[in-house]
Amino acid sequence: MSIGNYYIGIMSGTSLDAIDVVIAQRTERGLIQIAGMAPAMPETLRQQLLTICADKKFDLQTLGEVDHLFALTCADVVNQLLKKSKIDASQITAIGSHGQTIFHSPLTAMPFTQQIGDSNIIAAKTTIPCISDFRRMDMAYGGQGAPLVPAFHQALFAIPTEQRIILNIGGIANVSILGADNSVLGYDTGPGNMLMDAWIEKCLGEPYDKNGHFAQQGYVNKALLEKLLTDEYFSLSAPKSTGREKFNLLWLEQHLVHKQLSNVDIQRTLLEFTAITIADQIKLHSEKAAVFVCGGGALNPLLMQRLQQRLTNHIVSDTNALNVDPMFVEAIAFAWLAEQRLLENPIPLKSVTGAARDAILGCVYLPR
Template sequence: MPSPQLYIGLMSGTSADAIDAVLVDFQASPHIIAKYSSPLGSEIRNEIHALAQPSANEIDRLGKLDIQLAELFSQACLALLREANINAGKIVAIGSHGQTIRHRPPGSNEGCFTLQIGDPNLIAELTGITTVADFRRRDMAAGGQGAPLVPAFHRALFHCPDEHRAIVNLGGMANITWLPKQGPTLGFDTGPANALMDSWTLTHLGTRYDKSGAWAASGRVDQQLLHQLLAHNFFAKPAPKSTGRETFNYEWLVSTLNKRIIKPEDVQATLLELTAVSVCDAIKQLNEASIAVFVCGGGAYNHQLMSRLSDLFGDNQVATTAQLGIDPQWIEAMAFAWLAQQTINHRPGNLKSVTGARREVILGGVYYA
């Protein structure tokens, strides 16, 4: 019997709520051997969010956070291996997304660059496992957006010649992958998903997120505010496009409110509707009458958001990726294990039809144990 091809995928997304780690075997069809999630404390989460915007003493603060996150990523990997009862020597490589601190895609007034931290040198040293990281900048060097990168994995795992599929990732930001029966895979960010809702919930309820969307369900959508939010020029941009907390953040929301007095639960309902409408509008632009929509990411557990997506998509099927055999929480971490495998095997990890890169290239840097 062939030996397992074991990789670890590490993900800490825009919401910065937790580090997700998965152990994946790629010997046959990719499948998860073990999974582990480690919540990020409020102090480090606040520092991540603060560094997403220009601020004082950035370089020293970034350098300190770079090391702190690498230590936490390493601890998550080692805890994962303990749970799986597998020795580090059996792992081919770790694929670490890192924590995005700043993302300025092509066309940004501030220049064109992306930065993810969580020092892979230290991860390789602390775990004893070769680590692949810094995936996004190679795509940017080839003229791409640097994001989204997960659609290549979605295509490898979820493409079906018998139906058109859209994979919707609802993390801090939302992005979609279009998997037609035939033809090129497309993908792009559609706007905010959980980031604004989580910030608003933390400010007004003191909780990190609105569980199941219950608070949003208690409010009413403010149509004027929704119209103002959707007027942001990002929504009208053609693909390829990507975005982040640099654009859609709490300060932007407050400035859009412009001192209007709206019930907090009504603002939350409106933010949820913003996510649902922007995702639905993006998919409807694909001009296909019949599309199966599969949702992953934290938003898949927001019952109110899933309900609104089902309402907006009408007769089209809306489900989570659990229906395709993979828990929606672990898709992105699994994708970075796959991207590490692509890099180790000298295969491209980006899709030029998604990111707008001139060509498909091998992504990331390899830090040998």
């Protein structure tokens, strides 16, 4: 198939709050977003995904139906964006779809990762080739299959004159350390918004803490904070990756046993927990590099403030400073991964995931 200049990226992460879709164009600067939208995840679908991800009892019929429904939803958002942007599907070379992760298990005897969102359906309903299943070839070569975005961060943001750090704060937070020598290191630091989202939904029925307002009403509880920080994940060396199967509401509630704390104090403590676990990892690798934040956490002013206060030698801003919308960096990454798959370029990730070699990632689904 011919390689064109327009690609679509679809991303829905561990936060389960929205489906991010972008149209990106290949330019001399790289793959640049020209349109995007992030409609909220339909509530029925969101609750079904939460049930599956929480490892509650469900059958294969339910899993298959949610796989189908999620794909239909993604295709519908793609078609909406094309209509809104007045771009014909025939102009799009391919869609890169991350799929929705329902379980990630890189360290078990038989490592695996599972994403749903049938790419056959996305290709058929949009008439555009769809590329997905980006993680498992990396895992086949002994890697963790995550995070994938550091390779894209390197391609788009790295410069030969200075070290830069790209910090994605979605449900899980991951960091990319971009060296001036073209080196890249990246891994999941731990929870991003996930625990804060889970707690405010339990308390107020809200999917996230808008502008950190709920957390601003509380105080950090030192005893709870210290207990949360004892989790073994934070002492693991990279490569490492994690997700909702590890850090979830049950994990949090196990740390709250016998503790009589106000809801706002727990929320504030969770925010501080996220800031500390991120900042500590950044300081391991950099004394003063600029930190550019993307993902939903970039919209939380209290979290951004606490990151800056804990990274006193660093300037913390969001990726708007690099002329990229922080809400769509990951979606653009999957448009880029689709392009790289069609070009048959190995993705330079072995220094990130621990794979034995860099590999060509993704499977192609053609609507014909």
